[in-house]
Amino acid sequence: MHTLLKRSAVGTFATLAMIGSLVACSPADSGGSEGSLATDTKTTTDVTVQMAGAAVPYYAPLYAAVEQGYFKQNGLNVEFAYADGASIVQNVAAGNVDFGFPNGDSVITARGKGIDVKVVHTTYQQGIGALLFNKETSGISTVADLEGKTIAVTSLSSPNYAQLQAMLQSADLSVDDVNLKVVGSGAIVSSLQNGEVDAIVFSRLRYYALQSAGFPVGQILSDKFLPSFGNILVTSSSYLKENPDLVKGFNKALNEGIKYVSENPAKAVEMSIAKYAPTFSGQEASITKVIEDVYIAELWQSEATEEHGLGYGEVGLWQKAINAQAEFGLIEEPYDAESLVVQPNDI
Secondary structure, eight states, rough: OOOSSOOSSSSSTOOBBOOOOOOOOOOOTTOOOOOOOOOSSOEEEEEEEEEEOOOOOHHHHHHHHTTTEEEEEETEEEEEEEEOHHHHHHHHHHSSSEEEEOBHHHHHHHHHOOOOOOEEEEEEEOOOEEEETTTTSSOOGGGGGGTOEEEESSSSTTTTHHHHHHHHHHOOOOOSSSSEEEOOOHHHHHHTTTTTSSEEEEEEHHHHHHTTTTTOOOEGGGGTTSOOBBOOOEEEEOOOHOHHHHHHHHHHHHHHHHHHHHHHHHHHHHHHHTTTGGGGGGGGHHHHHHHHIIIIIIIOOOOHHHHHOTTTTOOOHHHHHHHHHHHHHHHSSSSOOOGOOOGGGGO
């Protein structure tokens, strides 16, 4: 257990939510919430951050940074937008948005295809991919058990497919030793529930949704076989060069948001659902447990962040992830991780 962030002693395991609805911008843009720490006397710069997917309670640190006034204290008036990971990276590089918060795997792929962005805050210290299976009927308990099984991924160009290949390789297997199916992201979880496949490689967050629904789910985390990163903060090289203080201020506010959520997980989840992701209303109880057990305990911090601070990017792990994408055909050739990752303390 890392000690940089500590769980709140009040409301532990009190509240949960799974994944949500689109929100175009912050409801706090017109004045902030009651109890906000912000003042209106400081000049602010309008910036847009585009986040992966849709508005979900797991983005609580960013929402808290608005509601608690951390962005405003750092001279920023932040608007939220949402898109898929590949589109986010393209929009950041083109200057259509100032910041992006996509999955790190999509950033590695895009950079390998010549899209020039910089990772300025490695928010998630590991990936969120996992092999999910029915532990009662699949006969799977280790990677070696995958031989002859039917396994679904969302795409043969997805990071999850590379994660599957790395898992199989660790057991001296290959995709030729399994029955591979491609199932879209909207149907892949139900394909497991309905018994159409033996296992899926998808987000580990679905483990908790399936568990809550009473499904006998088991999981093997992909990061054990292929280092990767969940959501991370990116900007363009030109924006970083021209606006280092704004980037630094965004990072500082994000760190404060992470700390706030870590100290007030139930309260932060309740706020995020009420103001940003209302379709999750009624699910508050289980997401707080996920925030505490996964995000606070594992995703937002690591040994590297204990030494260097939140958002630190361990270049060696980034390089392994880049090399793996080249090995499994997601990019043509590897590149130097230091050309992609900028340490927050170096800005």
